[in-house]
Amino acid sequence: MGKAFGAVAGVGAVGALYAMKRSWDPLPSVKAAGFTNVDTSTCVENKLVVEKWRGKPIFILKKTADMVSSQTEADSARDVIIDGAHFTVAIGLCTHLGCIPAYREDRTDFLCACHGGEFNASGIDTKLPPPSPLVIPPFKVNGTTLVLGEAGEEYKKMKESGVTA
Numbered sequence: 001m002g003k004a005f006g007a008v009a010g011v012g013a014v015g016a017l018y019a020m021k022r023s024w025d026p027l028p029s030v031k032a033a034g035f036t037n038v039d040t041s042t043c044v045e046n047k048l049v050v051e052k053w054r055g056k057p058i059f060i061l062k063k064t065a066d067m068v069s070s071q072t073e074a075d076s077a078r079d080v081i082i083d084g085a086h087f088t089v090a091i092g093l094c095t096h097l098g099c100i101p102a103y104r105e106d107r108t109d110f111l112c113a114c115h116g117g118e119f120n121a122s123g124i125d126t127k128l129p130p131p132s133p134l135v136i137p138p139f140k141v142n143g144t145t146l147v148l149g150e151a152g153e154e155y156k157k158m159k160e161s162g163v164t165a
């Protein structure tokens with residue numbers, strides 16, 4: 001009786017573990033490809049969207065016309081143009097020690113609360129200690145969809161010209 005109960009309990013435990021593992025695993029296609037598709041058509045100017053790609057936060061910021069007209073060439077070189085709009089797309093991890101900076105809409109910049117580092121709206125470091133701009137993840141633009149994880153032509157150009165690490 002004890003053995004029979006043990007066997008039944010064992011089967012139940014394996015079944016429960018299998019069900020738990022299935023619920024933890026991402027969908028096979030997502031896992032295999034490692035891509036995240038982001039529909040940018042609903043993005044609002046100066047409102048930061050944070051997506052997740054490969055366990056990392058990805059900042060997506062649609063710039064206002066004022067932000068675009070007042071920015072430098074270095075800022076423009078980092079712009080991702082989607083359907084005519086200018087976006088900042090960057091891995092949301094501070095290049096100092098990896099904290100997640102917060103976006104300040106009123107100042108249109110990022111503040112890293114860990115050690116006071118700052119980045120402008122394009123993700124360029126403007127106040128130490130961060131040693132470099134926020135890193136731009138591999139991306140591809142497909143209509144109004146931003147595909148994170150796929151290195152499109154725009155991304156390759158940025159990488160080759162040293163705009164991003």
Ligand code: FES
Pocket residue numbers: 094095096097098099112113114115116117128129130
């Ligand atoms: S981790 Fe961001 S300033 Fe240190």
